Amino acid sequence: MFCPFCGTVVEGGAQFCPNCGQQLPRSVDAGPIPTGGTIIDATVPDGTVVDGAMTGGTMPLGNQDFGTIPVQVPPVDSAPSAARPNKPGLDKGVWGIVIASVVVIALIIGGTIAFLHVGNADNAKQAEQIQTESTSKKPATRSSKGGNSAEKTTESGKNTGKSGKKTESDTSKDGNGQEVRTLDKKSMDAIVDGVSTTEVGVSVMTEDGLRSYSSRNASLPYVAAGLYLPAWVDFRDTYNRKPDDFTDSLTKMDNDSANALIDAVGGESDLNEWLSDNKYSRTRFERAYGDVQASNSGDENYSSPNDAARMLVEMAKTGDDSLMNYDIASEGVSIPSGATVHALRGQGIRDAYNYFMVISNGKRKVSVAVMTQDQGRDAAARLTSRVLDQVWNTMLKN
Numbered sequence: 001m002f003c004p005f006c007g008t009v010v011e012g013g014a015q016f017c018p019n020c021g022q023q024l025p026r027s028v029d030a031g032p033i034p035t036g037g038t039i040i041d042a043t044v045p046d047g048t049v050v051d052g053a054m055t056g057g058t059m060p061l062g063n064q065d066f067g068t069i070p071v072q073v074p075p076v077d078s079a080p081s082a083a084r085p086n087k088p089g090l091d092k093g094v095w096g097i098v099i100a101s102v103v104v105i106a107l108i109i110g111g112t113i114a115f116l117h118v119g120n121a122d123n124a125k126q127a128e129q130i131q132t133e134s135t136s137k138k139p140a141t142r143s144s145k146g147g148n149s150a151e152k153t154t155e156s157g158k159n160t161g162k163s164g165k166k167t168e169s170d171t172s173k174d175g176n177g178q179e180v181r182t183l184d185k186k187s188m189d190a191i192v193d194g195v196s197t198t199e200v201g202v203s204v205m206t207e208d209g210l211r212s213y214s215s216r217n218a219s220l221p222y223v224a225a226g227l228y229l230p231a232w233v234d235f236r237d238t239y240n241r242k243p244d245d246f247t248d249s250l251t252k253m254d255n256d257s258a259n260a261l262i263d264a265v266g267g268e269s270d271l272n273e274w275l276s277d278n279k280y281s282r283t284r285f286e287r288a289y290g291d292v293q294a295s296n297s298g299d300e301n302y303s304s305p306n307d308a309a310r311m312l313v314e315m316a317k318t319g320d321d322s323l324m325n326y327d328i329a330s331e332g333v334s335i336p337s338g339a340t341v342h343a344l345r346g347q348g349i350r351d352a353y354n355y356f357m358v359i360s361n362g363k364r365k366v367s368v369a370v371m372t373q374d375q376g377r378d379a380a381a382r383l384t385s386r387v388l389d390q391v392w393n394t395m396l397k398n
Contacts (some may be wrong), residue, residue, distance in 0.1 A: 003017035003019060003020060003022065003024065004022075004024075004025070005017060005020050005022040006019050006020040006022075008020070010024065180394055180395050181206055181210055181212060181395065182210070182212045182213065182395075183204060183212050183213040183390055183391065183394055183395070184394070185213065187390065188202070188213050188215070188387075188390060189215065189216070191383070191386050191387065191390070192215045192216075192383070192387075193215075193216070195372070195375065195379055195382075195383050196372070196375060197216065197217075198217065199217075199372060199373050199374050199375055200215070200217065200370075200371070200372050200375065200383065201215055201217040201218045201219075201220060201222060201304065201305040201369075201370075201371045201372075202214075202215040202218060202305055202368075202369070202370050202371075202383075202387055203215070203218040203304075203305035203306045203308065203309040203368075203369045204309065204366060204367070204368050204369075204387070204391060205309040205310065205312070205313050205366070205367045206313075206364075206365075206366055206367075206395075207313060207316050207317065207364060207365045207366070207367070208313075209310070209313055211306070211309075212366065212391075212395065214305075214306060215305070217305075218304060218305040218306045218369075219282065219304050219305075219306050220282070220304055221282045221283075221284075221302040221303065221304050222302065222303065222304065222305070222352065222354070222371040222372075222373060223300060223301070223302065223348045223349060223350055223352040223354075223373060224283065224285075224301040224302050224303040224308075224346070224348075224354075225301075225346030225347050225348030225349075225352045225353075225354055226253065226344050226345050226346015226347070226348075226354050226355075226356065227301070227303050227308055227311075227344070227346060227354065227356060228249045228250055228253060228258050228289075228344060229308070229311040229312070229314075229315060229344075229356070230271060230275060230280070230283060230285065230303075230311065231246075231249075231258065231261040231262045231264070231265050231271055232246070232249065232250065232261060232315075232320070233311050233314045233315070234265045234271055234274045234275075235261060235264060235265050236314070236318060236320070237274070237278070238265060238274070242318070242320065243261060243264065245260075245264075246258070246260060246261040246264065247323055249261050250320070250323040250324055250325075250344070251323050251324075251325050253326060253344060253345075253346075255288075255289035255290035256290075258289045259288045259289050259290075262285070262288070268285050268286070268287075271285055272284055272285060280303070280307045280310065280311070281307070282302065282303060282304035282306070282307050283302065283303040283304070283307045283308075284301070284302050284303075285301045286299040286300055286301060286302075287299040287300065287301060289301075295348070295349055296349075300349070303371075304371075305369040305370070305371050306369075308354075308356055308369035308371065309367045309368070309369040310367075312356060312357070312358055312367035312368070312369060313367050315358065315367075316358045316360075316365040316367060321342045321358040321365070322342055323342075324342040324343055324344050324356070324357075324358070325342065325343075326343050326344050326345045328341070328343045328345055328355060328357070328381075328384070331345065331377060331381050332377075332378065332381040332382070332385075333355065333381045333384045333385050333388070334385040334388070334389070335388065336359075336388055336389055336392035336393070336397070338361065338392075338397065339359050339360070339361065339388070339392050339396065339397075340359070340360045340361075340362070341357050341358070341359045341360075341388065342357065342358045342360075343355060343356060343357040343358075344356045344357075347377070350373045350374060351373060351374050351375065351376060352371070352372065352373045353372050353373075353375060353376065353377050353379075353380035354369075354370065354371045354372065354380070355368075355369075355370045355380065355384045356368075356369050356370075357369075357370075357384075357388070359388060359391055359392060359396065360396070361392075361396040361397065364395075364396060366391050366395055366396065368384075368387060368388065368391060370383060370384045370387060
């Protein structure tokens with residue numbers, strides 16, 4: 001039977017509902033249960049209840065004994081399931097911003113990569129163009145930019161001085177047995193400044209490039225009359241060989257040969273570029289050798305005693321100084337006894353008179369450049385004689 005209060009099924013004979021605890025009425029045997037789900041209760045006047053609805057007659061109230069009251073337990077709806085919450089995340093607006101940001105970043109990265117690619121390509125083309133221009137000036141590349149790379153060779157075929165003797169004692173040494181490699185500046189200044197303090201420059205250098213003496217004006221440019229060395233040294237450095245086709249420029253101081261040698265190194269422009277690259281900063285050629293008209297018009301070739309002495313050092317290293325055969329003794333220059341002197345001489349505008357020499361004792365060589373202006377040949381020859389005497393007696397002779 002069922003509890004009339006809460007509808008819980010209880011066993012027959014139970015006095016209290018095990019669910020709600022209410023006292024149960026005394027039970028009466030129930031009648032049969034007809035098919036179709038209709039319950040018949042004998043305590044009802046016509047005794048029929050269909051699907052829990054009473055038909056015909058009335059139900060007695062009060063303290064009557066109802067016996068067993070059929071109760072239809074209403075179906076219990078299951079509790080409505082709670083709505084599933086949405087998966088946490090970003091709403092559509094935020095997602096739109098995120099996607100737009102990603103697109104912008106991608107465009108920036110793509111543009112940067114494209115820019116760098118184009119820039120690198122342009123740089124590569126520019127570098128290739130520069131390299132092509134630099135290598136097209138001359139058929140051979142320079143062996144070095146900072147100096148000359150010709151190998152040292154020994155001197156041959158030297159013309160000796162009066163004695164012509166060469167002994168082991170031909171190297172000057174001081175009291176401690178050390179080679180003397182510099183000249184006394186005070187003594188040399190007295191000699192040079194005694195001629196002129198403004199119109200004379202003298203530079204002396206050893207074969208390894210040590211500056212043994214440099215007068216107060218030795219770094220200043222003078223008219224480079226007789227200096228047939230720049231194109232020769234350029235050719236040696238550029239092509240790493242001797243310019244045999246142009247030896248007359250040195251042996252005979254021939255202007256046509258000297259000008260042809262300038263053309264061989266690319267002309268005056270390329271020669272001046274080479275001079276600048278190799279730190280001959282005071283040397284510049286503006287005209288061809290022997291072009292008096294250009295000289296009178298203001299175009300001139302210039303160099304300093306220091307630059308000229310450096311070129312003489314390069315000539316001495318290769319032995320090419322032996323090609324410098326001008327007889328300076330015929331002009332009154334005194335050659336020290338036992339010394340060998342290879343020289344060039346030049347004279348030009350402003351009464352320029354220059355001597356470029358390599359003096360040797362057979363073992364060592366010293367380069368000497370004497371450049372003068374407005375002094376004349378005799379003064380230049382006397383000065384050169386005294387300089388050679390100092391070099392020989394201090395640096396090359398016992």
